Amino acid sequence: MIRRLAIFLGSRNGSDPRFADEAYDVGVRLAERRIELVYGGGGSGLMGRISQGVLDTGGRVYGVIPRFMVEREWGRLHEPGVQMHVVETMHERKAMMAERAEAFLTLPGGLGTLEELFEVWTWQTLALHRKPVGLLNTGGFWDPLVGTLGRLADSGFMDRSTVDDLVVAPDLDGALDGLSARLP
Structure with a gap:
């Protein structure tokens, strides 16, 4: 049973209101299951x-939020229930x-979201950790990425088992x- 789940997701809401609704619902459901949310500390978007x-x-x-983001007032620093670390x-x-x-679970997001996903997934493939990594593929949002990952494996740039291990x-x-x- 997972007790602490890191979620990577957008600092914007995206163009489809379903993304924001889903992010809120995921938060509710994590709390109902007593799973602590570990995230990048932002207060806007998803x-x-x-x-x-x-x-x-x-x-x-x-x-966990970098100081430069705090200075831009992007974080949720002083809210009850939030344990915030400034790095x-x-x-x-x-x-x-x-x-x-x-x-680790990834919801819709942009460049930063992808960068976070790929870094922890790379760490996993290099055996720097053994924690599972996944994509929440609501409405097929991640289908193009999953297709590209399959192409990378088919082209010999990564093992098929690496792709298959991604939830x-x-x-x-x-x-x-x-x-x-x-x-x-």
Whole structure:
């Protein structure tokens, strides 16, 4: 059973309102399952929605945010239920999130979201950790990426087993089941 889940997701809401609704719902459902949210500490976009869902349901939020983002007032620093850590660099942020989490799940997002996903997944393939990594593929959002990953494997740039080890699920229950089954 996962107790602390790192979630990577957008600092914007995206163009489809379903993304924001889903992020909030994921937060609610994590809190109901007593799974602590580990995330990048942002207060806007999908990051704000997921953390609000957790907080509204009485759950725990563990945020890690770089100082430059605090200075731009992008974080949720002084809210009850939020344990926020301010670090100096993005590298420290990702390392602290990875240390705290037992598994990683990626929701829709942009370049930063992809960068976080690929870094922890690379760490996993290099045996720097054994924590499972996944994509919440609501409405097929990640289908183009999954197709590209398959092409990388088919072209000999990565092992098929690496692609197959990535949990890809259309809903939160499937994602949590897949991640839980891969816990060390």
